[in-house]
Structures are given as C-alpha cells and as structure tokens.
Amino acid sequence: MTSSVFRRVSRILSLLAALLVTPMPLAAQDLSSLVARLGESSFSEKIEAVEALATLGDDRAISALEALGDGRLNVTAEKRVVILDGQKVIDAITLEPIAGLSPESLDRVVVNNRLRGAIATAVGKLTIFSLDRNRRLAAARNAFRSGTAETAAILERAITEEIDSEVRAAMAFSLNAARLSFGTKDERLVAIAALSGSSDPEVRALLGRLRGSADVDPDVLAAAEKAMERVESRLELIGYAENLFQGISLGSVLLLAAIGLAITFGVMGVINMAHGEMIMLGAYSAFVVQQVFRTFLPPVWIDAYLLTAIPVGFVVAASFGMALERCVIRFLYGRPLETLLATWGISLILQQLVRTIFGAPNKEVANPSWMTGGFEVVAGFVVTWNRLYIVIFCFVVLASIAAVLRYTTFGLQMRAVTQNRDMASAMGVRTARVDTLTFGLGSGIAGMAGVALSQIGNVSPNLGTFYIVDSFMVVVFGGVGNLLGTLVAAMSLGIVNKFLEPFAGAVLGKIAVLIFIILFIQKRPRGLFALRGRAAEA
Amino acid sequence: MPPSFSSILGTRGWAVFLGIGVFLIIGVPILNLLPQDWPIHLPGYLVPLLGKYACYAILALSLDLVWGYAGILSLGHGVFFALGGYCMGMYLMRQIGTRGVYGNPLLPDFMVFLNWKELPWYWYGFDHFAFAAIMALVVPGLLALVFGWLAFRSRVTGVYFSIITQALTYALMLAFFRNDMGFGGNNGMTDFKTILGFEVQAPSTRLGLYAASVIALGASFLLCRFVVVSRFGRVLLAIRDGESRVRFLGYSVTSAKLLAFTLSAGLAGLAGALYVPQIGIINPSEFSPANSIDVAIWVAVGGRGTLWGAMLGAALVSWLKTFFTGAAPEFWLFILGGLFILVTLAMPTGLAGLAHRLRWLRSRPSPAAAE
Numbered sequence: 001m002t003s004s005v006f007r008r009v010s011r012i013l014s015l016l017a018a019l020l021v022t023p024m025p026l027a028a029q030d031l032s033s034l035v036a037r038l039g040e041s042s043f044s045e046k047i048e049a050v051e052a053l054a055t056l057g058d059d060r061a062i063s064a065l066e067a068l069g070d071g072r073l074n075v076t077a078e079k080r081v082v083i084l085d086g087q088k089v090i091d092a093i094t095l096e097p098i099a100g101l102s103p104e105s106l107d108r109v110v111v112n113n114r115l116r117g118a119i120a121t122a123v124g125k126l127t128i129f130s131l132d133r134n135r136r137l138a139a140a141r142n143a144f145r146s147g148t149a150e151t152a153a154i155l156e157r158a159i160t161e162e163i164d165s166e167v168r169a170a171m172a173f174s175l176n177a178a179r180l181s182f183g184t185k186d187e188r189l190v191a192i193a194a195l196s197g198s199s200d201p202e203v204r205a206l207l208g209r210l211r212g213s214a215d216v217d218p219d220v221l222a223a224a225e226k227a228m229e230r231v232e233s234r235l236e237l238i239g240y241a242e243n244l245f246q247g248i249s250l251g252s253v254l255l256l257a258a259i260g261l262a263i264t265f266g267v268m269g270v271i272n273m274a275h276g277e278m279i280m281l282g283a284y285s286a287f288v289v290q291q292v293f294r295t296f297l298p299p300v301w302i303d304a305y306l307l308t309a310i311p312v313g314f315v316v317a318a319s320f321g322m323a324l325e326r327c328v329i330r331f332l333y334g335r336p337l338e339t340l341l342a343t344w345g346i347s348l349i350l351q352q353l354v355r356t357i358f359g360a361p362n363k364e365v366a367n368p369s370w371m372t373g374g375f376e377v378v379a380g381f382v383v384t385w386n387r388l389y390i391v392i393f394c395f396v397v398l399a400s401i402a403a404v405l406r407y408t409t410f411g412l413q414m415r416a417v418t419q420n421r422d423m424a425s426a427m428g429v430r431t432a433r434v435d436t437l438t439f440g441l442g443s444g445i446a447g448m449a450g451v452a453l454s455q456i457g458n459v460s461p462n463l464g465t466f467y468i469v470d471s472f473m474v475v476v477f478g479g480v481g482n483l484l485g486t487l488v489a490a491m492s493l494g495i496v497n498k499f500l501e502p503f504a505g506a507v508l509g510k511i512a513v514l515i516f517i518i519l520f521i522q523k524r525p526r527g528l529f530a531l532r533g534r535a536a537e538a
Numbered sequence: 539m540p541p542s543f544s545s546i547l548g549t550r551g552w553a554v555f556l557g558i559g560v561f562l563i564i565g566v567p568i569l570n571l572l573p574q575d576w577p578i579h580l581p582g583y584l585v586p587l588l589g590k591y592a593c594y595a596i597l598a599l600s601l602d603l604v605w606g607y608a609g610i611l612s613l614g615h616g617v618f619f620a621l622g623g624y625c626m627g628m629y630l631m632r633q634i635g636t637r638g639v640y641g642n643p644l645l646p647d648f649m650v651f652l653n654w655k656e657l658p659w660y661w662y663g664f665d666h667f668a669f670a671a672i673m674a675l676v677v678p679g680l681l682a683l684v685f686g687w688l689a690f691r692s693r694v695t696g697v698y699f700s701i702i703t704q705a706l707t708y709a710l711m712l713a714f715f716r717n718d719m720g721f722g723g724n725n726g727m728t729d730f731k732t733i734l735g736f737e738v739q740a741p742s743t744r745l746g747l748y749a750a751s752v753i754a755l756g757a758s759f760l761l762c763r764f765v766v767v768s769r770f771g772r773v774l775l776a777i778r779d780g781e782s783r784v785r786f787l788g789y790s791v792t793s794a795k796l797l798a799f800t801l802s803a804g805l806a807g808l809a810g811a812l813y814v815p816q817i818g819i820i821n822p823s824e825f826s827p828a829n830s831i832d833v834a835i836w837v838a839v840g841g842r843g844t845l846w847g848a849m850l851g852a853a854l855v856s857w858l859k860t861f862f863t864g865a866a867p868e869f870w871l872f873i874l875g876g877l878f879i880l881v882t883l884a885m886p887t888g889l890a891g892l893a894h895r896l897r898w899l900r901s902r903p904s905p906a907a908a909e
Binding site (some may be wrong): 231268269309341345346347348349350351352355469472475511514515522523 | 611689690691692694697698700701702704705706709713714715716768806827828832834835838859868871872874875876877878879881882883886
C-alpha cells in the first residue's frame with residue numbers, strides 16, 4: 001500500500017520536475033508512446049490512443065493518424081510504428097526516411113469503421129489547434145460542412161485561444177453553423193442573427209435545411225425565415241455584381257478585338273476578314289516571347305514576359321497588317337466585296353501558316369504570377385486578376401487611341417480621310433500613306449488584343465475565328481469609325497450577353513444578341529452613332 | 539412578255555447544254571456500268587462525288603443569281619443549303635423507322651437517347667417525301683423572305699449585308715449544335731436506310747440520285763437563265779450597277795431584290811436536299827460561316843454573272859479540294875487562300891472572263907495579217 005502511494009507520488013514528482021526542466025522531450029515521448037500504441041492489435045486500445053492523441057493536442061500526430069486512416073500505417077518486426085509512403089518507409093512522427101526496411105517486412109495496421117470515425121474527429125481537433133495558421137483556417141472552414149455537436153464544443157475552445165482574426169472569424173462562422181444545427185433554442189437564435197449577415201450560398205442551404213426539419217421552435221423558424229430573406233437578397237445582389245463584372249470583362253475583350261476593325265473599316269471602308277488572324281498572331285507572339293524568356297533569361301524575369309509581349313505583339317501584327325495593305329488591299333479600293341474575299345483568303349493562309357509552324361494543338365501561355373488568383377470583394381464574389389487587368393488594359397488602349405486620334409498629326413489626317421477622302425487628298429494629305437498606317441495601327445491593336453486574350457483562353461491557330469463574328473457585330477452595332485460607338489456597343493453586348501446567360505444559357509444568349517443586332521439594323525442601319533451628313537451616304 | 543426559247547440560250551448554247559446534259563445523264567451511268575477492267579470504266583465511288591459536285595453547282599448558281607446579277611453578296615447561302623438538307627434529313631430519319639439502334643417505331647434514335655417521349659410538332663409530316671421535298675424549298679425560301687425583307691427594306695447593302703448574313707449562319711450554327719433543338723445536335727442526322735423505298739447505299743440508288751441532281755442542275759440553270767434574260771433580270775442588273783437610279787426610275791428595288799433572294803434561297807435548299815442522301819449525313823457544321831464563304835469563291839473563280847461560270851467554278855474548286863485534301867491536306871488552305879487572293883486581284887471576271895478574252899483575241903485579226 002505504502003509502496004504504491006510512494007510510487008505514485010514519486011511518479012508525479014518526477015513528472016513535475018520533467019515538466020519544469022524539459023517540457024518538450026516529455027511531450028515528445030508521450031507523443032511517441034501514444035503513436036506506438038496505434039500499432040496495438042486491439043481496436044479499443046487503438047481508439048483510446050487516438051483519443052489520447054487528440055486530447056494531447058500535438059499536431060505532429062496528424063500524419064500518423066491520417067496514415068492510419070488510409071491504411072498506410074505499418075508495424076515493423078520490432079513493433080516500431082512507421083508510415084509506408086509509396087515504396088519508402090518513413091518514421092511516423094519525424095517523417096524522416098528509415099533506411100534498411102523493405103515494405104514486405106511490414107505489418108499493416110488494421111482499421112475498422114469505429115476507429116475511422118475516431119480518427120476523423122481527432123484529425124479535425126488537431127488541425128484546429130495546429131501551429132500552422134493556414135491549416136487552422138482550413139480546418140475551421142471544413143468544420144462548417146461537418147458541423148456536429150462535438151465540433152461546436154471544440155470550436156468554442158479553439159476560438160478562445162485563437163489569435164489570428166481571420167481564423168477566428170472562420171471559426172465563429174462554423175461555430176454558428178454547428179449551433180444552428182445542434183444548439184439550444186437561444187443558441188440557435190444567436191447563431192441565426194450572426195449568420196444572417198453572411199452572403200455564403202451554404203448558409204442559405206443550412207437555413208433551408210433548418211426550415212425543412214420537423215422539431216424546430218416557431219421563434220427559431222421565424223428568425224430563420226427572416227435571415228433567409230436577407231441572405232437571399234444579398235446573394236442576388238452579389239449575383240448582379242458578378243454578372244456585371246463578367247459582362248464588363250467580356251465587353252472589354254470584345255472591345256479590344258473590335259477597335260482595330262472599327263478603325264480600318266471607318267477609314268477605308270473595307271472589311272478585314274483577316275482581323276481575327278491578327279489577334280491570333282498577337283497571341284502567338286505572347287507565346288514566343290514567353291518561350292524566349294523561359295529559355296534565355298533567369299527564372300526571376302519570367303513575370304515580365306507579358307509586358308514585353310505587348311509591344312512585340314503590336315509590332316508583329318502591325319507589320320503583317322501593313323504588308324497586307326501594301327500587297328493586296330491597296331489594289332482593291334472601291335471594291336469592298338472583293339476586299340472581303342481577298343482578306344478571307346489571307347486569313348486562311350495565315351491560319352495554315354501558324355498551324356504548319358507551331359502545330360495544331362493549343363499552346364500554353366501561362367499567367368504571370370501577378371495575374372493569377374484574385375481577390376474577394378465580398379464573400380462569394382471573387383474578382384480574378386487576369387480579368388481585371390484586361391479590363392484596365394482595354395481602357396488604357398482605348399484612351400491611347402483616342403489621344404492619338406485627337407492630338408497627333410496622323411490622327412488628324414486619319415479623321416480627315418474618314419470624313420472625306422477626296423477633300424483630304426486635295427488638301428495635301430497623302431491618303432495612301434494614311435491608309436497603310438491606319439491598317440498598321442488597326443492590326444497592331446488586334447495584336448495587343450491577342451496578347452491579352454492569350455491570358456484568358458486557348459492559343460490555337462483558329463483563335464481568331466472565335467472573335468471575328470463578335471467583333472463584326474460590335475462594329476455594326478456601334479457604327480463605323482467611332483470609338484465611342486465601339487465602346488458602348490462592346491460593353492452593352494458584353495453585359496447583355498452575361499445577363500442573358502443565366503436565363504437562356506450561353507448559346508441561346510448569343511443567338512438572342514445576334515438576332516437583336518439584325519433587328520437593330522432595321523432602325524439604325526449605320527449603327528448607334530452614325531456619321532451624319534454627306535459622308536454617311538458615301 | 540416571257541422570254542422566248544431562243545433568248546434563253548442561243549442555238550449553240552442549246553446544243554452545248556443538251557450535249558453536256560446527255561453525256562452526264564446517260565454517258566456517266568453507262569461508263570459506270572461497263573465491266574470493271576475496261577480502262578474507261580468509271581469507278582463506283584465517283585458517282586456520288588459527281589452528284590455532290592452537281593449539288594454544289596446548284597448552290598453556286600443560286601449565289602451567282604444574287605451576287606452576279608443583283609450585286610448582293612450573301613455570305614449565308616450555306617444556311618439555305620443546310621436547311622434544305624435538314625428537311626431531307628428529317629424525311630430520311632423518319633424512313634429509318636424501327637431499323638434504328640433503339641428500334642423505336644415513333645422516335646429517331648437521338649430523341650430516344652435524349653429521353654424524349656414524343657415527336658416535336660415540327661417533325662410532323664416529314665414522313666411523307668412530298669412534304670419534305672416541298673419544305674426543303676419552302677423553309678429556306680421563307681427564311682430568306684423574312685430576313686431579306688428586314689434587310690432590304692432598311693437598305694442594308696454591300697458589306698453590311700454580307701456581315702449580317704454571316705452572323706445569321708453563325709447564329710444558326712450555334713442553334714443547331716444544341717441538343718434540345720430537336721435536330722440531332724452535334725451529331726446531326728445520319729445512318730439513313732432508304733429513300734422512297736430504295737436502299738440509300740445501293741449503287742443503283744446512287745446512280746438515280748446522281749441523275750436527279752444533274753437534272754435538277756440543268757433545270758436550275760434554265761430557270762436562272764429564264765430569270766436573267768427576262769425584264770426582271772434586267773432590273774436586277776440595273777440594281778447591281780446603280781441602285782439609286784433604279785429606285786428613282788420607279789422600280790421597287792426592295793421587292794426585286796427580295797424576289798431574287800428568295801428564289802436563290804429555294805435553289806440552295808434544293809441543292810441541300812439532293813446533297814444529303816448522297817453524302818449520308820447532315821450536321822451543324824454545314825452552317826459554318828467558312829462553308830458559305832467558300833461558295834463565293836466558287837462563283838468568283840468561275841466568273842460572276844455568267845451562271846455557267848459559277849457551275850464550272852463550283853465543280854473545279856470542289857475537285858481541287860477533293861484532290862488536295864487527299865494528297866496534301868496541309869497545303870489545301872494555302873491553295874484555297876491563294877485562290878481567293880489571286881481571283882480577286884488578278885482575274886476579277888474569273889474563268890468566264892478569261893474565256894471571253896481569249897475568244898476576243900482570236901476573233902480579232904492579228905496585226906501582222908492586217909499589214
């Protein structure tokens with residue numbers, strides 16, 4: 001009797017001493033002894049060990065627990081617990097590889113469903129107390145989906161210890177969700193009040209489930225009903241904002257594709273069917289610049305390739321455009337239908353040329369790191385960087401063209417030729433030169449559009465054909481030779497398209513827009529912002 | 539006063555027309571039926587190919603009527619062709635009956651596959667050949683009438699018209715790609731079994747279809763000639779060369795254009811209807827804008843405003859395509875693209891213009907002889 005008391009006291013004392021002097025090794029030892037117990041053959045022993053590990057709160061146990069759940073935990077002949085990682089044997093705690101052990105010599109630790117349940121709870125508990133902030137955050141968010149009465153208890157404890165505000169918010173969110181499902185009446189009311197400020201579609205689902213379940217207090221039900229309305233109206237608002245942004249994004253893509261076309265059509269009255277291929281050339285320039293950066297420059301430079309690709313795309317497409325004007329289109333002035341056919345021929349040749357050089361499959365053009373990802377404006381509404389940058393880029397391009405038209409001599413001459421070619425020629429404007437430069441400018445802009453489009457879509461030889469009909473529609477809708485018209489047309493088509501999509505689907509929305517334009521031409525055959533006066537009849 | 543026999547074609551014209559016609563309708567089948575080891579034997583696979591060219595030639599004729607004579611470049615003639623084809627395809631689908639994969643007596647396979655319970659209303663009547671044949675002309679014609687009325691009334695001309703017709707084919711292509719349209723979606727219609735009770739695949743049926751195409755081609759040609767030498771044809775020419783003047787002279791430009799466009803669409807529908815049973819498939823890619831533009835190059839290569847040039851161009855370019863896509867597929871687009879540029883830059887009058895110039899050179903006495 002005395003000896004047992006003595007033994008117990010001495011054990012407590014030594015434990016205390018160990019705690020005071022070297023707390024870590026003890027914890028580690030405890031951890032390792034508990035992990036070692038995972039290798040026991042009895043299921044109840046294992047469950048005890050798992051629960052003890054969860055209470056211990058050391059997140060180094062997570063890998064061992066996960067391995068146990070996946071059936072990758074093994075016991076060596078010397079009863080040592082190890083993880084089999086493919087053909088590699090690693091230590092269950094330190095995760096260091098262990099040499100000299102063949103996978104064949106190991107004994108797999110068997111699990112059953114009760115054990116699996118204990119493991120999942122333990123892993124959830126451990127990650128929520130993990131030292132790694134991101135793991136805690138992920139665990140807090142996961143707890144939302146797997147909310148039980150037990151998670152509520154764990155979250156309550158975790159929240160008091162949490163220092164990171166974002167993680168705490170996520171925990172509070174999940175805690176409310178868990179209380180909503182399993183709490184008392186008061187807890188539920190508090191949770192509903194807290195959650196009604198959210199704009200997460202899952203909250204709507206959660207509230208909906210609550211409404212559907214039988215044994216709910218009428219007060220709770222009324223509160224849930226009200227919260228549901230608030231959440232839904234907020235979700236609707238976010239939906240609108242999302243559609244609007246998507247629409248502006250699509251509109252800016254259309255605008256980028258159509259500006260060049262509008263300029264050449266306005267000045268020269270010719271339809272350039274090869275315009276889409278100028279976009280395609282721009283996109284391939286981006287690809288080539290990216291490959292050059294990858295091959296010849298140190299990896300830190302790679303993010304700058306896009307900035308280089310923009311002028312390169314402009315120059316490549318502009319030179320093709322000017323060559324096209326000098327060699328073909330120049331001879332076809334006054335015969336717009338023939339120009340249309342000839343430029344179609346050029347587009348076929350350019351497509352096949354690119355297919356021959358680069359091959360038919362899509363080319364991969366990576367987003368630079370500053371264009372990947374996005375940011376959350378409010379919960380559930382993410383604006384991706386690449387879309388946002390393209391919108392900005394589009395407006396920068398539009399503003400620069402407006403400036404060129406307004407303030408440079410070339411712009412003045414271009415406007416003069418648009419308004420009255422003969423008169424401009426009589427006043428000494430070299431119209432042929434203006435034509436070439438205009439064509440170069442229009443094609444160059446298409447090239448830059450191609451660089452931008454390479455960031456959001458596939459780069460393939462028939463890239464241009466996806467945009468050509470749409471850009472024609474923008475030009476027809478907006479009226480020729482008019483930047484404002486092009487802007488309004490592109491944006492309204494983009495936004496209308498995106499708002500129609502949820503009702504009619506992408507394809508029907510597009511068809512509706514096409515039919516709308518055909519009908520629109522009835523009212524305004526020369527577009528939204530038609531040139532007035534004699535020039536319009538030419 | 540309707541145009542007389544002799545104004546439609548001259549004596550020599552009739553002789554050539556009948557000569558070629560007799561050769562194509564009687565000569566080709568005889569060559570095909572000759573024993574296989576004879577050097578002039580025509581292999582069986584060439585018969586539907588020639589039939590296909592004949593359909594293309596009708597399509598080219600229909601475009602030449604509006605482009606060459608009325609100056610309307612439609613980049614949407616593929617729509618009318620494909621609609622005619624779909625009408626015939628629907629008839630052929632109904633003929634399959636219980637011989638389909640699912641053996642459903644009421645519904646075509648793709649509808650069974652999509653879990654449809656009953657036939658959509660717009661499929662009613664297509665089990666009768668006559669109804670389908672009439673629809674193959676009426677549906678494209680009606681679309682052309684409505685679309686043309688909208689466009690010509692508001693004086694949409696030139697490249698604007700070309701562009702919106704292109705938008706039309708694009709929109710319809712997107713629509714027909716959808717499964718819920720009830721036209722077979724992406725896969726279209728295929729696996730046809732019989733037409734009017736004859737096996738579609740049988741050599742004799744193929745010969746029959748080929749002959750029907752050639753006869754239709756001849757009839758279409760005569761019809762177009764009839765139109766262009768009539769007073770109405772004169773008005774069309776005048777519209778092409780000076781639209782406002784014709785309007786000032788008191789003619790209704792809108793109705794003249796509309797009539798020509800509708801007629802042309804009907805012809806294109808006829809071509810499509812003959813095309814589908816010979817090819818054995820119709821799918822939405824027939825609507826692709828590129829197909830419609832290709833028709834324009836057939837006409838341009840042959841020579842606009844000549845009718846026979848359009849037929850020649852269609853056959854020639856299609857033969858080139860058949861040859862090159864077999865022999866060197868990667869070169870075909872270079873050649874087609876080159877054709878577009880060459881024809882528009884160097885020979886705007888096409889082969890017909892070239893022939894005309896040659897004849898003119900030969901008939902003129904050479905300077906040496908005059909001295």
